[in-house]
Amino acid sequence: MSGSLYNDNFYDKQCQESFESALIVLTKLRELLAENIELSSVVDFGCGVGSWLAAAKQVSFETVLGTDGDYVSRDKLMISKHEFIANDLSKPSSIALPLVKCDLAITLEVAEHLPEDAADDFVTKITSMSDLILFSAAIPYQGGHGHVNENWLEYWEDKFKSNGYVAVDLLRPTLWNNKKVCWWYRQNLIVFIKTDKLSCLPTGTPINLPLSIIHPEQYLLAVHREKTSRNFSLKQDISYLSAFNDKDEVEPQSYGKEYSYTETESKVIDTIEDLEAYAEQEGDAVLLDALAPIKHQSFDLKAFKASIRPSHNSPDFLCVGAQKSGTTWLYEVLKQQKGIWMPPLKELNFFNQLTFKSDSAYSGVWRREAALKRLHQATKNPKVDEKWLDFLFHLCKKKVDLDWYSDIFKKCPNGKLSGEITPEYMMLPVEGVRAIKALNPNVKIIFILRHPLERIKSHLKMIKGRCPNISDSLLVSLAQNESVLFRSSEYDKLVRNWLTVFDREQLFISDYDSLNKAPCDFFNELKRFLDVNLINDIPIFNRRIHVSSHNSEHFPINLEKLDEQYQLVNSWQKVDFDFVG
Structure with a gap:
């Protein structure tokens, strides 16, 4: 051990x-x-x-x-x-x-x-x-x-x-x-x-x-950590089960149609066209993002700055990536801190929607879909507060602007730090970073960067998990797709985009592997950076989230050759880390 x-x-x-x-x-x-x-x-x-x-x-x-x-x-x-x-x-x-x-x-x-x-x-x-x-x-x-x-x-x-x-x-x-x-x-x-x-x-x-x-609680936990279709939250399911065991009066909770575990035959997906059709059919925004090209759109920074009013609210800190680098774990841990307020939706994807076209990689168009799922979950609770529902409805809006973003952080109670975690922000062009600075010049920025070869491997395992019938040859091709590769290929350039806008002391840059090995040490450094009391005495602290279920023994890509071609590790080694455990 x-x-x-x-x-x-x-x-x-x-x-x-x-x-x-x-x-x-x-x-x-x-x-x-x-x-x-x-x-x-x-x-x-x-x-x-x-x-x-x-x-x-x-x-x-x-x-x-x-x-x-x-x-x-x-x-x-x-x-x-x-x-x-x-x-x-x-x-x-x-x-x-x-x-x-x-x-x-x-x-x-x-x-x-x-x-x-x-x-x-x-x-x-x-x-x-x-x-x-x-x-x-x-x-x-x-x-x-x-x-x-x-x-x-x-x-x-x-x-x-x-x-x-x-x-x-x-x-x-x-x-x-x-x-x-x-x-x-x-x-x-x-x-x-x-x-x-x-x-x-x-x-x-x-x-x-x-x-x-x-045990039923193990079964429910397994159901909720996988991507199975479910009608209620884990907490609601366990409460319903406990009511029977405690002989309490139970209000029937309908689980709808039976869940089908029948496996249907499906062909191997070995072309981009087949994968796009599959992603469209499944409505899988993550797959669509992995396939999409990078398309910037015209962004009027001057007009954005002019629209900012003193009454606008904004987060005190942002975690901007990288994807597949522990950001969901960080969100769940910070959400339970007494001194911190986090939105009920992890990724608001506001600033990237300003600078990337809706059919581009990194656009975050799935934000609304995620918000609707969160709303649907809340409506299953007959005792849900009306104001809470109104807030969730607000998160579900299709067209968003600065007032929409500001109203979210208006919910932050006095005396608490507010934060947002959207890994796609790391990919922002300099104009997008300047928009963040314009809204809050004192905002603190958190980076968690994963070794580029491991990040690509994790990203592709996620894709494999969402599309089990994808061929090895197509997975190899996707490794060089710009939306997958660019997230890992130019770490130093991406960080420099932020350093051209923010002072170095406003950035906290951590190595993901060090976080994984020494989460308490990482947390102590983060506590100093944010200047807020953080506790790690919570159940979620030692739990991994979004662990890929795809068998890792077979991985068809020669990552070393990929590195030789794109110099991924060289870019990684140029990053000036604040925390390396």
Whole structure:
């Protein structure tokens, strides 16, 4: 388990989500087993800061021992420092622990973080420490942070069986609808017990039942993170489900026609014309943007400046790109900050609509489509506020002007910073950048730039995800399409466009890879730049958004040759970064 993946916030979040779950689970375990099995000592493999062990102490375990990577901050431990032993869990044969067995061994949502070739040895090591194991691990496609071996529980059952252990579904039936226990425990929590100890279990304990079962909350999360058609928000869906579990009075929520999973045969798309027809048929603005040429339109900067009035509102900061560089993650994190106000639509695409033609790449014409979807979602809530609906209607306007843009930021409460994130702004010509400066000379500008070859790869994987039948040859061709290539080919030139208009101290330029590896450090730098208090103690902080589902093992493009032709990396190396972790 790599230390760089697990920052302080990961463990802070773990404390909050795990401790209460642990109290409930361990209390129930003691209630079911304590009559026949001694439960006074416990060892936790992958203990993090020790939230489960801290809970174990509260439910009368006398001796606790936790092990995890050396990167776990000792200052954050919820157990004593002498109760923690640092080990590299990805190398189970080298894990050093006392030879004395414990009454219980636990390893919860840890095994999926370890490489597959370590799985057998990891199970062997756990079973060497106790005859009773409390185990859970992420199932395929569950999602999370740093997972490298998501697998079915039957996969793990085989490994425990080889060590003489039997799977027992002892806890899940009693925890299934308990919202105080995290859903991943309610879904994956299994007890493994040594075969010769089976007689110690309560009479009627279910054995040899299906292990891999999907909790409704996992199912809803999976539906909402994919591009499936859905009628309600994730929050609305979970609230509706919870009402049944809580025996509350439920107002029926209609899900309309059934969702069809039938795959229809479709031909391979291997020409630009075929792809354009597909994008038009699907109404996919992202695909159309990738195919569109770059078309500038006449923009009267002087007239724009003359239209600006002192009463006009504008954002205090902008994040202007790059696309596929973590801007959606940043939007979701900033949206939850007490000192910051963000519009309910991530990409307003105002300034690019001034300078690019509507059929051009970078024009942001999909802004209205996104706003209409946001409005449609809100109308599903019968209790939605009228003023909120009016605001969403405002975002849906087809023709926009400076008054339209100003009215959006009028909603920002006093005392908060307002911001906007539109990655296409990075592509603005100098006239567009000057329009931003004219509206707010003091605005702060955030760039998150991704290594050009990785950005192109991510962009093309997104295209592949939206059009699975696209041929490799067409994907290779699209890599050189100007709307795809230009976003990565001239980073230094694009940044210089902004530096000709703004002072250098108004720009914050970060490397995406550094953000990905050290999000807390990035956040601290951003906090200083914006001069506002930012917190990372929020669930979304360690979550990746818009992760491509396209299989990354096969990628048909030789990026090195692309770099030789267009000198992409050379342009990247000329950028003066503020944050490189």
